[in-house]
Amino acid sequence: MNKILLIIKREYFSRVRKKSFLLMTFLVPGLIIGMYALIFFLLAKGDDKQKNIEVLDQSGIFAGKLQNKKNIFFQYANDSYEGAKKELPKSTADFLLYIPKDYPANQNIEIISEKKPGISLIGDIETQMETVLQNKRLVEAGIDTSILNQAKDRVNISAKQLTQEGEKDASIGATFVIGFICAFLIYISLLIYGTQVMRGVIEEKTNRIIEVIISSVKPFQLMLGKIIGIGMVGLTQFLLWIVLSLGLSTIAGNVFLKTDMAKNQIEQVQHTKDKQVKSPDKAQLFAEISKAAGTVDYVYVLGTFLFYFLGGYLIYSALFAAVGSAVDNETETQQFMLPITLPLIFSFIIGMNFIVNNPDSPISFWLSIIPLTSPVAMMIRIPYGVPTWELILSMTLLVGGFLFTTWVASRIYRVGILMYGKKTSYKELAKWLMYKE
């Protein structure tokens, strides 16, 4: 026991003290947050270059009815088609929108420009024209469009879940996001730390220190110590990430709220009618997000997350350790890696595409029960609520699976680590499994 502790300590500290660990721990969340910030920023900013569109409306249907938007300005011309086309390069307009005289009959609307128009620009114009046409038809049919507009409402369904404690807000959005994040973290970390275990085993084998070590400890102790040590590195990293992201998001949240409020005040001073309407909208959205986030039981999610991370990690890292022991260097690992990573990748892809939409289907149930797929699959289902008996069954099988794979792995490991310069086949592995002590 004492020796396993020594091994755990070495495995843990030799990794945590590395510069790459600090780099991973502090840089990765920074990079991810930075990436999302950039995407968010670009989306919010959008394409704000102003586009002038000259409308040559020979049908007379749209004249004066297309509305200027943030970055689209319409101006109307009365030229001939050929003339306007010729004038375009010299005029201030970037685009020429041509609507033929007999429009609804002749569908040949053109947009002419020197450079290609973006899809969103054309989409914008199309929607506007459709609305204009629709209104025109409604008016012709004797329907008052203003009444129609009043009837339009923003629809917001709030999902409620019946539980024993009564009615509960069930926010689908937040559930999805949390399930996704947890499943993704488990998927990625099982791969990362599993490979680290494998690398550690290969390192000891290629360094040839393995024989010195196992003349002091049992191979099983060495394997277990390595797995636990690296698992603790993973937990440390998670803990730091949680602390970091909590800290960062608190800071970011404060800054964001303050600037937002300041902006609102300026906007209100400016009395821009349009924006005033928008601001409460934003506040409402924010409130909805925090309300949704509030519906999730974090202790429950975090607890199950840790359990499934540990269980999954123990299962997969034991298998990775066995692979590491069977080869002489990393390039040889390919043939054994695929069958190990396959269930992981499979459960992740199915999880993202199927379980998310059908958390209670039989496939979702089975995937979240089978030990090799349950860590990822169950994490996606957890935020939707999983019956207790299913959870207990899944967890029990996970522990059983871990004990079984560790047993199998240790039998391969103890033979593999002493085999040098031999290309290993599956048949060979099966033989090692059967070897006596």
Place this chain on the structure above:
Amino acid sequence: MLSIRNIVKQYANHRALDHVSIEIEKGCIFGLLGPNGAGKTSLIRIINQITAPDEGEIWLNGEKLNPSHISKIGYLPEERGLYKKMEIGEQMLYLAQLKGMSRAEAIKRSRYWFEKMGMESWWKKKVEDLSKGMQQKVQFVATIVHNPELIILDEPFSGFDPVNVEIITQEILELNRQGATIIFSTHRMESVEQLCDNIALINKSHKILDGRVRDIKNSYRNNTYHIEYNGQSLNLEGSDSIFEVLHQSEQEEGNEITLKLKELKNSNDALAYLLPRVHVMQMTEVVPSIHDIFIQQVTNLN
């Protein structure tokens, strides 16, 4: 001290050890000799409890081999290796502690050996920053840092440069004088012939010979002598009753003759015959080397 009794080790398609029994006395230097693939490393791994025998047992200090003996054995494997990226001092402490030493004791012993081998300044260095020769010293210290009673060295001098071989040989002899039992395992028999008190020869998973080096050699002496002399054209008339000539050469560099004494004759009889005839410069007994004995034994068995 170490009693190896009837060990059998069977691998999938070959038998590495076939009923091998060896007794090793406390405080001796023991040579486990044999060609590559004879089963030496298999036997050593069994003594180190890395693998278990299929049959037979091993006793150490009157107790059946068990995990508590790990701390009493120091093992230098044929395949040398250390953690490349770990500081040497830390590494030494780690290995010593794995052998069951307390941390404080491990620090004390490591410091002592680092000083003794002139490696004090390496404590904070990493193995990958050291030269091959330095790594060998570190590896040796790692083997003996925990004060083992039994030191097993598998191919101890392969890969060591001559300076280190000398240093390490001296250290081994000193450890032996302090009471440690040493087992050398090697296929280069001449390299340990002078060091060993006792040897066992292993070939193709069988022990073919063991005992004290002196006794073995004595039993393989066959009254053969090598003589260098001055003087021209030695006429060997009448020598038939005293010895048989195996080889004779008379050249400018010197004359020599190898002869085998007849039964009941001794070296003085040969000298008495030669002295009136030539000027004898040197006379030595031709003692077979362990290697010769091994070859002879193997051919005999076949």
